[in-house]
Amino acid sequence: MKPRLLPAFLILAAGCGPSTPVPAGDPPARTATPGISEAVAKLGSDDWDERRDGAEAILAAGRDALPALAEARQSTDLEVSSKACQLTRILEEEPIVWVGTQDDRWENAENWSPKQVPTAWSRAIIPQTPKPLFAPTIRETAEVHELVLLRRSELTVEEQARLTVSGRMRTRGVLRALGVVDSNSTD
Structure with a gap:
């Protein structure tokens, strides 16, 4: 099987279908x-x-x-x-990937690659965050279309905070939901 x-x-x-070309030679x-x-x-x-x-x-x-x-x-x-x-x-599809080089604030664009905070239409990926880099923390309200937490990754939603995932949420890491997490789908 x-x-x-x-x-x-x-x-x-x-x-x-179409994809990134590979230069000849x-x-x-x-x-x-x-x-x-x-x-x-x-x-x-x-x-x-x-x-x-x-x-x-x-x-x-x-x-x-x-x-x-x-x-x-x-x-x-x-x-x-x-x-x-x-x-x-x-x-x-150009996901937005957490790099955590500045601090643990989800809303800080410097912590993402490319340098933009995920929106309700974004696909966000949280990989394992090696020390001394920072794992993301949501302290207010955040929205994404798709959220992927890879193995050994961490995401904290603080008390009084809200994370809304309008599409798919795949969690292989740790999601500390001290606040509210709204999602229609979890893998």
């Missing part, structure tokens, strides 16, 4: 950072946990992973090419 795929992989694609395997190359290689693993870790690392790397994914989409392994296609679509 095949293991259940991550919700991010449930997109059925009849081909990848610049093979992604040689130009991608070792961490991204290793993460892409994990997509073909027989171990479900390794595949999940690879996908999460690719999502955390953001658009930097696109050249390596372009090569993986050409793989003869249908599982790898399908996952690479799906991850490419997700990354090309």
Whole structure:
């Protein structure tokens, strides 16, 4: 029996469609950072946990992973090419990723990449926050369309605060809901 795929992989694609071009003569395997190359290689693993870790690392790397994914989409392994296609679509949607370099304030644009605070139409990704960087805290009201908490990530919604997720919320990390969290969907 095949293991259940991550919700991010449930997109059925009849081909990848338009994507970030790969310059001729610049093979992604040689130009991608070792961490991204290793993460892409994990997509073909027989171990479900390794595949999940690879996908999460690719999502955390953001658009930097696109050249390596372009090569993986050409793989003869249908599982790898399908996952690479799906991850490419997700990354090309330009999510807003927490980097936490300034402080723990959700509303501080300097803590996000690109430098903008998520809105009700945004897709926000919270990766694991290594020390000495800061994990996000919501102290007032915040809205996002989609929220993804990757494994070992943390998000705190303070007392008297409210987080509204109008679309999908995927939590693999820790969500400390001391205040109100409104969501129609949780994975």
